Every structure is written in C-alpha cells, then in structure tokens.
Amino acid sequence: MKPYNNKAWWLVLPVFVLVAFSAIIPMMTVVNYSVQDIFDPSTRYFVGTEWYREILTDPRLLDSLMRQFVYSFCVLAIEVPLGIIVALSMPRRGLGVPFSLILLSLPLLVPWNVVGTIWQIIGREDIGLYGWTLNSLGLDYNYASNPRDAWATVLVMDVWHWTSLVALLCYSGLRSIPDVYYQAARIDRASSWAVFRYIQLPKLKNVLLIAVMLRFMDSFMIYTEPFVLTGGGPGTATTFLSQTLTQMALGQFDLGRAAAFSLIYFLIILLVTWVFYTAMTHNDNKG
C-alpha cells in the first residue's frame, strides 16, 4: 500500500498550474459562450439553456454522433488486436529491432494533413496505386463518389496511421518482462497461448489501458485527416463530430450553439473514458 502523504502535492503542483492555465481558462470561456447569443463582441444576450435544448434535438448532430460511435468502435476493434499481434511479431534482438522500430513509427511522424494528402493521392483511380489496383481488379472503387468506399478509405487510413502507436506501446510493455518468466514458462512447457495469456497479457494491461483510451479519444476527435481526404463527403458519409462542430463555429460563426455542442461532445468523451477507466482499474484492484 502506498503511504499517505499530502506533501506529494508539491510535486504535482507544476503540472497543475500549467494545465490549469491552458485548460480551465479556455473551458470557462466556452461555458460562458454556451449560454449567450452572440452577434458581435458587444451585442450578446443571455439565453440560458436554449442552445443545449436545440442541440439535443438536431437530427444532423445525432446523425454525426451515431457515425462517430460506429467509427470509433471499428477503429478500436481493428487497431488494438492488430497492434498486439504486430508487437508480438517484432524481432527480439539483432539489427531487426531498431530497423522495425523506426519503420513502424514512420506513419506516426507524418503531419496529419499530409496523411490525408497521401491517401487522397494513393486512392485515386487514375494516379494512385491503391485506387488504380482496385479498379483494374474489376472493383468499382471511388472514394469521392461512393459513401461505402469513402468510409472504408478513412478507416484504412486510420489503421495505417495509428496501429503503430498501439504496437509501440505494447512492445515497450513486452520488453519489461524479465527473461526469467519465459525460462520458467519453458520449464513448465507452457504453450505459446499460455505464455501470452498468463505472462504477456497481464504485463501489457497498463500500456493497453493507455492505448485503448488514446485511440478512443483521438478517433472520437478526428478532424484533419478525413477533412483533407474526403471533406466529409460524399454527402455527409464521413462528416464526423469535430467537422460538424468546426463548420458551426468557424463556418457559420454560431459561437453560442458551437460552445454548447462542444461541451456536450466533451461530456460524451468524458463519460465513455470514465467507464473504460473505472472498469479497468476496478479489475486491477481485484486481481
């Protein structure tokens, strides 16, 4: 059991001050906006909860909310298992280690707008490798006009972009397992599944917790990549929440409504992450 000591607050204080400056002040501004109707900085009216009521019944928002949930679910369902598989397949020693680490992390280092650009080009049927290949295989693939293709392209792009993050976190978790564990497992003639289930997976729990939450949060806030790739189209097939929000805030300059929307948005992420968080730490305490 960890000792109880309130002096530990001194160690946390710098983080608290720094984050409070860039989080609490802007957050209060948003709350302030969300209860006002703003025409220009000097003409504003207090409207109470009207924006919130309007938002919660807006079919356009509910649509993009649904789309967002399905998308984040798909992202997690593909990337977490794939990331673990990749981490387990990494070479353990030799030249292959730095080589594959560097190659793996390449997609993470590409600025997000460039990620969109790359897939925009590579998916085109005239000058892009993937689009051209799919079409010459006889599939009628066009991400700009077919909603299903657009959706699939955004998903594959996300898998390409982010699976390495899960893999890298899992890999560094795996490296912290002492050799002795594996030796003991070999003496006990444990199957490779048993090694995974009883040695590797428990050690991975901490990093997986981080990976799942990061992927959930980031996929739920995705903006730049689909915006560059499809612009939200065709129609509204790939218009996710952040884009709806940005359209509202910057496109229509509807600040009050956008602020109310972003608070609700924030609360949804908060709620889902809290559920993940408590479920996982709860297991931790029992197990």
Place this chain on the structure above:
Amino acid sequence: MKLRKSLVMLIYLLFVLVPIYWLVNMSLKSNREILGGLTLWPAAPTLDNYRVIFTEPTWYTSYLNSLSYVSMNMLISLLVALPAAYAFSRYRFLGDKHMFFWLLTNRMAPPAVFLLPFFQLYSAVGLFDTPIAVALAHCLFNVPLAVWILEGFMSSVPKEIDETAYIDGYTFPKFFVRIFLPMIRPGIGVTAFFCFMFSWVELLLARTLTSVDAKPIVSQMTRTVSASGIDWGVLAAAGVVALLPGIAVIYFVRNHVAKGFALGRV
C-alpha cells in the same frame, strides 16, 4: 513459428511503407508527371521540389519554427511531468485519483472550439505568434500523456529501491536525479518521443496561434494551393522533409526502448 512471425511483420511493414514510398516517389516528380498518370517510380527524377523548400525563406523558417516549439514543449512536458508522475506512483494524497483523471480529461477536449478561447487568451498575455505560445498550448495534451506514460514506467520500479536509498542517506532530489531517473530512462525516452510526435504533427492549434513570425511547417504546407491548383510535388517534398526530425528522434529512443529490458530485472 519464427517464420510466421517474420511474415506477419513483413506484411505489416509493407502496408506501412507503401504510402510513404508513394510520398517520396511523388516528391521526386514534376507536377506534370504526377498528374500525367500512374508511374511506379519517377521517369525523370528531379530535386526541384526540394530546392524550393531549402531556398525559399518561408519554407525553411517555418521548418525551424516547428523544431523550436516542439523541443520547448518536449522539455517543459518532461520537466513538470517527472516529479508529478513520481508523486502519483509512490504516494496517496488528498484528491490524487481525481487529479489523475482530471489531467486525462484535458486530452479529451475537442480542439475545434478551444481555438477561439486559446486565441484570445494568448493574445491577451502577449504571446500570440511566438513559438512559446504553441509550446504551451501543446502542453494541454502532452503533459497529461507524459504523466501517464511515466507513471506506468515508474510503478514497475520496486518501492524498496526508494526505501534503501533513503536509509543510505540520500535526500530526495539526489535520489531522484542520481538513482531513479537513470532507472526509468527507457520510459523517459519513450515519453519524449510521444511528446515530440504529438506536437510535431498537430495542425489546428499550431495554425491558430501563429500568423507570420512563428508559422509552423504544417500550416505552411496548407498554403501550397495556388491559382494553378495544388502544387503536389512541393507538398510531397515538404512532407518528406517533415518526416526527417522524427526519424532522428526515434533513432535515439530505439536505444532506450531496448534498455527497457533491464527494467524488469531490478
């Protein structure tokens, strides 16, 4: 078994590399060739696109601007996150769990509507269009992440190490710097890498908080659209150049990650 693993790895790496190859391929072509049709490698390789980036001041200064705010952010994040992560991993204190979760919530705030408040805040304190403004804004998501990753690494170091050091007469700062930090070096390396990465690739905040003097490379890249359409070649070359510092950083981290092995043996 071994073969199957290598095969999985190989297929995955291929999946990762093909789009990157396409970017490099494109950066070596002229715009006419890019839009002319599908070619697997440049027919007439040219470095013109790179020449534009290294000779035009708007391009190379934006590159340096990005490097400066990213390194500032990395430094600030690590400096404040290290003691905090230690506190979380070793002690219980009033409101610790709430504090930990609150930190995390800052990573969940959708950046889109924070743009305007951020703009107003940093203009009010006179930091608008400086690298430090972007560095501070990026702390919003990097500091919580750093605390998180470091806490995970620190918790795997047994508490007995701390106790023994105190019995041996070490003071806290001396123990922390001389004994504890070297032990979690892999964790620090990985954390630095993640801070670097998330700060380097972020577009929305970096673009909003800068205009001319501190314009980052990512926002310079969104300005390649001209009357004649998008300048794909220069855009691709800029993308390739933007990859390079990241490769350097991950090259250093590679050593630390490999040393992660020793962590469990303590």
